[in-house]
Amino acid sequence: MTTYMILKLLHMTAAYLTITLFALRLLLDAVGRPGWRQTPLRWIPHANDTILLVAAISLLFVAGYASDMPGWLMAKIVLLIGYIVAGVFAMKPAFSTPVRTVAAIVALVQVSAIFHLAMAKPVLG
Ligand code: HEM
The missing domain is CATH 1.10.287 (Helix Hairpins)
Structure with missing residues (x-):
């Protein structure tokens, strides 16, 4: 391998x-x-x-x-930052249930988009 x-x-x-x-x-x-x-x-x-x-x-x-980063990879990195931020809000018991629920949905949408970009590698921009 x-x-x-x-x-x-x-x-x-x-x-x-x-x-x-x-x-x-x-x-x-x-x-x-x-x-x-x-x-x-x-x-x-x-x-x-x-x-x-x-x-x-x-x-x-x-x-x-x-050396030559494709658009799908840059989009993945941006979405990763969003996933981390939303994930922190979703996990912290200090935040209210509505805030945590919305954050969880946003995090799940972003990580799904990361999987899509990783697998489809679309030409962006
Ligand atoms: C939660 C975050 C991430 C997830 C869920 C994820 C998921 C994946 C998956 C599933 C693949 C395989 C795609 C395939 O079937 O070919 C992949 C490939 C790859 N990912 Fe990620 N990834 C993440 C973050 C990142 C980040 C931050 C980077 C860059 C700094 C990155 C760089 C790459 C590269 C270079 C490949 C190989 C592409 C190829 O040569 O086929 N990933 N990723």
Whole structure:
């Protein structure tokens, strides 16, 4: 297996895990089980997201995107920032339920768009 294939596999595995872990935490909060914050579920998503990003940045160089970044990749990075910000609002118990619900929907829409861009690689701009 080439370095590119290993990094892409790692990145994709972490990508599917990030959405699964995000949805799981939303679900646990929605059913009144906020106790996940006292379990490894508190830090596992952060470890996974670190792997996701390190693999993503490595892929940029290994696949040769770093020097000439396509539009779909730039859009992915912008959406990633939006996903992180919305995700913080969705997860924080300090915010009201309506704010957290809207933030959760916005985060899910953005991460879906990231998956779409990653898979379809449309020509943008
Ligand atoms: C939540 C964030 C992200 C998710 C869910 C995600 C998801 C994915 C998925 C599913 C693929 C495989 C697409 C395929 O089937 O070919 C992929 C590929 C890739 N992603 Fe991400 N990604 C994310 C963030 C990023 C970021 C921030 C970068 C850049 C800094 C990035 C760079 C790449 C690159 C370079 C590829 C390989 C494209 C190729 O050569 O086919 N990703 N991503």
